[in-house]
Amino acid sequence: MNYEFFIAKRIIKAKQYKSSVSATIIKIAIAAIAIGIVMMMVAIATGMGLQKTIQEKVAAFNGHIQISNFDNNNSEVSLMPLDVKQEFYPDFTEVSGMTHVQAVAIKAGIIRTEKTFEGVLAKGIGPDYNWAAFEEFITEGRLPNVSEKRENREVLMSAYMARRLELKLGDTFKTIFLKEDTSEIPNERTFEIVGIYNSGFQKFDANVMLMDIRHIQRMNKWKNGEVGNFEVFIDDFGTIQEKTKEVYDTISSNLDTQNVTNKFPFIFEWISLFDVNIFLIIGIIIIVGGINMITALLVLILDRTPMIGILKSLGSSDLSIRKIFLYNAAYLIGIGLLWGNVIGLGFIWAQDTFGFLKFPNPEQYHTSIIPIHLEIWHVLALNIGTLVLCVLMLLIPSFIITKISPVKAIKFQ
Structure with a gap:
C-alpha cells in the first residue's frame, strides 16, 4: 500500500473528519453526486424506454423490413x-x-x-x-x-x-x-x-x-x-x-425492400432527438456534480492546511499530497455513486414493475405509462464516466496545494 493511499484512508476513518467544519459541505457534495446519478439514470432509462416502445409499436404494425414488388x-x-x-x-x-x-x-x-x-x-x-x-x-x-x-x-x-x-x-x-x-x-x-x-x-x-x-x-x-x-x-x-x-x-431483382425508419422518417427523426436530450442532461449534471466536488475538495484542503504543512516539512512532494486529497475526493464520489445507484435502480425497478408514473398527454408520446429500459452497460458506463470526469475536474483545483507554504501552514495550526 502506498503511503498516499494509507494517509487518505486514515483521514477518512478519523473521527475529526466526520465532525469537522467541512462535514456538512462534504455531505452536500455526496448528496449532489447521488441525486445527479439518479437523475442521469432516470433520463437514460426513460429516453431509451420511450425509443424502444415506439420502435416496437411501429414494427408491430409493419414489421421491421417490408418486401414488396418493385x-x-x-x-x-x-x-x-x-x-x-x-x-x-x-x-x-x-x-x-x-x-x-x-x-x-x-x-x-x-x-x-x-x-x-x-x-x-x-x-x-x-x-x-x-x-x-x-x-x-x-x-x-x-x-x-x-x-x-x-x-x-x-x-x-x-x-x-x-x-x-x-x-x-x-x-x-x-x-x-x-x-x-x-x-x-x-x-x-x-x-x-x-x-x-x-x-x-x-x-x-x-x-x-x-x-x-x-x-x-x-x-x-x-x-x-x-x-x-x-x-x-x-x-x-x-x-x-x-x-x-x-x-x-x-x-x-424484381423485389424491393423498405424498412420502417425510411417509411416513417418523421417518427424516427423525432425519437432520435431523445439521445441529444439525454447527453445534454448528463453533461449538465456532471458539471454541477463536479463543481460541488471542487467546493468540497477546497474545503478539505483548507481544513487540513496544517497537515499539508507538516507533510511538506517532512519531505512529501506536492504531487504526493495532491494524490492524498484526490484519493479522498474519489472516496466521496464513490459514496455518492453508491447511494445514487441504490436509489436510482430501486426507482427504475419500481416504475418498470408498477408503472405508477404516467404521461399527462399519452397521445403525444404514443403510450400512457412512462416506459423504462436500462441495460447493465449503461449503468457501468455512467458510473465509470462520472467517477473519471469528476476526478479529472479536481486536478486543477488541487494545484492550490503547491501554493501552501509549510511555515505558514504550521503557524496556521
Whole structure:
C-alpha cells in the first residue's frame, strides 16, 4: 500500500473528519453526486424506454423490413400480388438475425354504419401472423381466428375506430371496398368485431383493422398463394439499415425492400432527438456534480492546511499530497455513486414493475405509462464516466496545494 493511499484512508476513518467544519459541505457534495446519478439514470432509462416502445409499436404494425414488388406504388394498399413461394419464406435463413417472416395484404375500404362512416385500411393476415407484439394491445375480446379452413368474418378493430363508429365488441358492420375499375360495383363485406385493441399510436389506430387475408385475395381476384407483401422481423433494431441491405442483396431483382425508419422518417427523426436530450442532461449534471466536488475538495484542503504543512516539512512532494486529497475526493464520489445507484435502480425497478408514473398527454408520446429500459452497460458506463470526469475536474483545483507554504501552514495550526 502506498503511503498516499494509507494517509487518505486514515483521514477518512478519523473521527475529526466526520465532525469537522467541512462535514456538512462534504455531505452536500455526496448528496449532489447521488441525486445527479439518479437523475442521469432516470433520463437514460426513460429516453431509451420511450425509443424502444415506439420502435416496437411501429414494427408491430409493419414489421421491421417490408418486401414488396418493385413498382411505383407509394400507398399502403397492395396492388400487385406476390407469389408466396419465395426462398426466404417462411424461414429467412440466408441472412442472420431474422426472427420471423409473415405474408400480408392491405386493401382500402369504407366502414359504413347507420350513423356515420370511416375510412379503413383492412390488413389481411394469415396463420403465420406474429401476434406476440399485438397481444399486449388487446383491451377487449380475443384475436381473430384466421387458421380455419374457411374464411370468417372476424376482425380486430382499434378502440379509437370503434369509438368513432359507435361500435362495440360483438357488433357487425358493413365495409365497402372499391375496385380498381371504378365503373364496377364495389365489393361489400359484413364483419364481426371479436377483439378491440389500443396501441396508443393514433397514426395506426385510426385506420388499421386486421382480418383474414383470404377476403382480400378473393376481392382482388388473386390466387390462393398470392399476397401483397412480406413483413420481416429482426432481433436487433440497431442493425436495421445493414439488415435491409443484406435482405435486398439476397432477394430477387424484381423485389424491393423498405424498412420502417425510411417509411416513417418523421417518427424516427423525432425519437432520435431523445439521445441529444439525454447527453445534454448528463453533461449538465456532471458539471454541477463536479463543481460541488471542487467546493468540497477546497474545503478539505483548507481544513487540513496544517497537515499539508507538516507533510511538506517532512519531505512529501506536492504531487504526493495532491494524490492524498484526490484519493479522498474519489472516496466521496464513490459514496455518492453508491447511494445514487441504490436509489436510482430501486426507482427504475419500481416504475418498470408498477408503472405508477404516467404521461399527462399519452397521445403525444404514443403510450400512457412512462416506459423504462436500462441495460447493465449503461449503468457501468455512467458510473465509470462520472467517477473519471469528476476526478479529472479536481486536478486543477488541487494545484492550490503547491501554493501552501509549510511555515505558514504550521503557524496556521
